[in-house]
Amino acid sequence: MKREISLLQATSINMIDMVGIGPFVMFSLVIRLVGSNLFLWAWVFGAVTALIDGMIWSELGAAYPLAGGSYNFLKEAYGKKGGPLMSFLFVWQTCLQSALVVASAAIGFSQYFNYLIPLTYWEEKALSGLLVIVITALLYRNIRTIGKMAVFLWAGVIIILLWIIISGFTHHRVAYSPLPEKGGAMFNWSFMLLLGHASVKTIYSFLGYYNVCHLGGEIRDPGKNIPRSIFISIVCIGVLYLAMNFSVVGVIPWQEAMHSKFAISLFMEKMYGTRTAQVATMLVLWIAFASLFAVVLGYSRVPYAAAADGNFFPWFARLHPRKDFPYVSLLFVGGLGFVCSLLLRLEDAINAILAMRILVQFVAQAIGVVLLRRRKGTEGLPFRMWLYPLPVILSISIWLFVWFSTGLAALLGLLLMGFGTVVFFVARDTWLAGAKKKIT
Template sequence: MEQPQLSRRISLLQATAINMTDMVGIGPFVVLSVVAKTMHGPWFLYAWIAGAVLSLTDAMIWSELGASFPQAGGSYNFLKEGFGPRTGKLMSFLFVWQTMIQAPLVIASAAIGFAQYTGYLIPLGFAGSKLVSGSVVVLIVFLLYRKIETIGKISVLLWVGVLITMVWIISGGITHGNFLEPVKRMNEGLELNYAFAAALGFASVKTVYSYLGYYNVCHLGAEIKQPEKNIPRSMFISIIGIAILYLCMNISVASVLPLEQIEKSEFVVSEFIQALAGPVAATIATVLILWVAFASVFSATLGYSRIPYAAAKDGAFFSIFARVHPTKHFPHISLLFLGAVAFIFSLLFKIQEVISAILAMRILIQFIAQAVGLLLLHKRKGKRFFSWRMPFYPLPVLLAIAIWICIFISTGAPMMLAGAGVTIAGTIVYYLKNRLIKR
């Protein structure tokens, strides 16, 4: 019996919706206060601009690779192709290795953030918070256990909720009358020195986390219509749209709440709406924020479930992950495994603990190594090989590598060691596995 295959059913609209719902998760709502506290001044908006610049630069790398290799698994294929037959196998294995850890962390972080904001509505306590976060993961897996065209429609519905939430927050600041005041004051007292650079680096760790997901469409490459056009388009539309929304949201909040309150608040957006329209409106806003968080977990889990599938189908990972549901045509074993691990992580960690860990684990292999792989691929194949070509090559690639190195350092020594440790451990497992196979 022939194994069922993935089918190209996701349109540009649906791909953009999947990206944007992944990007606008609970991240901007839970890190807004942390970024303001880290920068400790009206210039905290620069951290959100820095996140957008890095995302746009890095998206050029993903666009060249995603349009040229539109297959399930995204970076797994990009690393394999970029580093060639021998080293490529190691690099792609390392990507899957770290994905099996960091993907559930990403899913869990959104679920934990969901539980945090639920605390504004209902006092949960420790046990209640963990019950909520674990239940979110279970519900997400249940909703994803269906055909991709149905998932595409669900993504658009969730995306509409995301846009409604963001528009309400932004319009509240605009109608309040002081919307542009934070922009006018963003250079007030600013000194371009080491202290500012260090604060910007630490704050950018949080803002970059809030932008992550612009490349989610690449993991679904085998299911995108006209991938050579729609993969790059969906990424750039997503990043530009989200950057505008993030900046406007931060400006709106800062135009109403004093900076001191923003820095200390755990529910800053809910408090912002309460200051404008009262407790009932704040409750409704919090429900919409929970909608956004839920949508993000949905989208992220969808993309990540394709990575172990792609590796297993290629013979580089456990074969059980290559199984596709006989009637719904999606990698159900991969989905169930990542969901199970994410469920466990959602019970173990706090939101701020996982943000830096997520970036530290991903930067070395998924971002820096992938960029190096693109340089190697250009050298072997030439620029005409690529279905989409970035402007000013290779400057965006070199700039992205430099910025990712700075972000990696800003995660802090413990997280840097953890990220390097995961990579070293994966390398050891890879060579041990190959040695056992040869025997």
């Protein structure tokens, strides 16, 4: 695989992954979950979580810039004894949760499309499935072309968000403050509980700041460009999200916005009328489309990396004979995402996404940084996180808090991890080896 993705392209891929349909469909839901003007703190919490965890991803991504991201990080961190199991578990859960991520983006797209044309339940499902097929077809090409497409989609995303933000600030009508009302308290157990549930949704809207790590084998000068693209993405998207929230509730009172499924479209409608709101809705759908493009691109590299390393089904390691991309892995992620988009609800998919990946990926990686530093030291690291070990401690604490906040979905994560462990020990010496021999 060739290193042809520049810093601009890497940052573009990260940002369009982060800004999908999430902030638009989650806007009113977050307000409803918090139930007060303090809802903005859930978005702040999401940004802080991404920034802290981004330090871990940056250190690992710069040190091990290979396709597959977390697969390589976990394999290196846990050594010869635990590495194969942990990396296998990551790929195992990624094969399932990547389909959920793809499905959630496609379902969110079809739901928001209802503002333009009311759809029946099955028409929504047909649209979401068709979207996954179109995205997979667009990605069926070499990485140089994809990098250029990503920058084009990214430019559209930034223009749309700036239009929303500037419009709100220039048509400000409603006073809004994210601070407690007189006599009210912010930091109490009730607020923390509500913040936990709402933050599951805001963190979902920030996911993707690490997508560049999955493409590590295709990034130019990865020691510098991977950390830069991660931090640029998080800071820019965090500012844009907060500004967008302030902008919208400055035109629509939060008490009204919380009851609208199409809050951004309603916001544009109040300022410019129905026709402009319809144009804005189409642009929001552009953002959702761009995000799904980046999501499928990044996840299609994970099964490939594991298979190329001999730790997963060998056919996933196949590269296209002329265009040098992992076409089997791409078709698998797209195909499973298509099926899930037809079967699942949006909120269930979001809870399952976080519940499945927190322990095996986010928490395990944070611990992995400590293990790597103890075993190999820090000399020669292209990037070293600031204030170590504070980011590691905070990251583990925050992710466990969010994991418990997913409720019953947290049990799904444990069950998936337990079942994957059984599959690993049963299959690694017989089934996978037999499949590899058969293919070769």
